[in-house]
Amino acid sequence: MLNPRRLVVLRAVLAAGSINRAARNLSYSPATISQHMTALARETGLVLFEKQGRGIVATDAARRLADQAQALVADFDRLERVVADLRGGQADHLAIACFASAAEQWIPEVVRTVRRHQPNLTVEISLNEPVDGRGRRQPDLDIRTEPASGVEVQLDGYRRHELTVEELVAVLPVAHPLVNAGQIALRDLGDEPWVDHDIYDSPIGQIVSSACRAVGFTPRYAARLDDHRAALRLVATGIGVTVLPRLAVAELPGGVVSRPLVNPTVSRRIVVHARQDRRRGDVIARAVAQLRVSAGSPAG
Incomplete structure (x- = not known):
């Protein structure tokens, strides 16, 4: 059986x-690192390093093994933290996974609310978009984007709450000719250069791409990245246009404006999956209630 600690090394x-x-970074001796690598090579039956000149280089097998071990190492790290919590008397944590704009606009008030009732609580926030990122702990609250007309996803061990459905908007440089329009048809952006804020094709990117295909074009990207704030800065320089949810344009930088999209309107549904945990049910319920207030959704 593979030793997860050796995969970490x-x-x-x-x-x-x-x-x-690596020895300096991990506070190990070089000999200890070498012993771990020798043992891992024996466990796997793989050649992990080869001599090159006076040193060694990793083989392709070592790199592929490390890549494939990424999720396992993350799970092992979370398990170690659970053990540490249990050893320390079950320190209280609330783990939240969400996308960037929710972290900016909604989560500060959630943290303030739950800590007001539980001052020793540590709230850990990790991003689950793009590429379904993994946090340090299994999330107690998992806030996600879905297509507004899509299938309602359910997660095992969680209760699903719909928070809101919001429309996406076009974001343009202030000098763009379409700025004077009260609203913008999506097809009118078909010949424009675009700034993509979702290079990893996470749910919001899929929603935008699908809407563009529905009106007969594929965006022509002048720049692609994975952060909506940086995308807004690129739009402000005149590089291109973009389409973003309203939550992501709550605080627009100078040099850009947003306009409603029509023909079609493009929407997303935001949901939170709340972990079913009897021991921490109260703090999870308080967090969900505050999310509902922030999202403007009715009480569940």
């Missing part, structure tokens, strides 16, 4: 570029 060696640097 392997990833550290590859990230550092050498055994000596």
